[in-house]
Amino acid sequence: MIWEMWQYLTTPTKFTEAKTMGYLKEAIAMAARAKRCQPQWNAHYEHCQQAILQAANRAVQKRKVLILGAGSLNDIPLTELCASFQQVILVDLVFLDSARKLALKYPNLSLVEHDVTESLEWLSSGRDMVQQPQAWLDDPQIDLVVSLNLVTQIPLIPVKWLMSDYGLNEEDADIVGKQLIVAHLNYLKQFSGEVCLIADRNSREFNVAGDVVDEFDPWWDIEPPRAQTTWDWEIIPLGEASNETWQKNTVGVSFL
Incomplete structure (x- = not known):
């Protein structure tokens, strides 16, 4: 707990929303969970790295690779990408x-702090408005774009923020969540190079006996692109959040 507090106090952030809306706190909590759940998470990291290398092999040229949602960097094959591409750009808030x-x-390799939604300034002030991201679309040297475990996570903090701090009702909050996902998909489709989408496809909660007790749609009823490859990720093992239930996500890879 002391280490987490120290990270919170000492981690520099470019955007005020990173702290005020809870992104930094969530990043620290996820890093702590990744350490506790290393055996279950390492397999997921390896699958992500393999998918990114597959996407890199599909790129016609290898000038710049842009990875959105880079986070901890654990699920990115850094050595291989830096050896193959002239420039590696890793983006996260x-x-x-x-x-x-x-x-x-x-x-x-460069780390770029950026709001991938380009809407947090509005959302943080209570305006339920989503705009279309534009960053890097004017760079013709981007030969590969990877959206990494990001698209289904994008709505979570903004929607929670709008509901808890500004009293947004569930119906309007659902609209904002859908808009954020659609805006990200439309953004990816505008790049001229190879585009790889790695994202949750479904999320299921199990009891101790292995029976499904709940199921969530991480896509907010938006139809996801067809997945060419999938794997299961035990994201919350038994005992991590509860001694009675555990959670497994199915992760898919799509090329847009």
């Missing part, structure tokens, strides 16, 4: 110290 230190090992 928050980067913890562990990611910053790891990135220093690669001279052609």
Whole structure:
């Protein structure tokens, strides 16, 4: 707990929303969970790395690769990408110290703090408005874009924020969540290079006996692109959040 508080106090953030809306707190909590659940999470990381390498092999040229939702960097094959591409651009709203230190090992790698929704300034002030992201669309040297475990996570904090701090009703909150997902998909489709989408496809909660007790649609009823490859990720093992239930997500890879 002391270490988590220290990270919160010492981690620099470019955007005020990173702290006020809870993104930094969530990043620290996820890093702590990743350590506790290392055996279950490592398999997921390996699948993500393999998918990214497959996407890299599909790229016609290898000038710049843009990875959105880079986070901890654990699920990115950094050495291979930096050897293949002239420039590796890793994007997220928050980067913890562990990611910053790891990135220093690669001279052609850059960490960019950026609001991938380009809407947080509005949403944080209570305006339920979503705009279409534009960053990097004017760069013709982007030969590969990867959206990494990001699209289904995008609505979670903004919608919770609008409901708890501004009293947005469930119906309007649902509309905002859908708009954020659709805006991200439309953004990805505008890139001229290869585009790889790695994202949850479904989320199921099980009891101790292995029976499904609940199921969630991480896509908010939006039809996801067809997945070419899928795997299961035991994201919340038994005993992590409860001694009675555990959660498994199915993750899919699509090429847009």
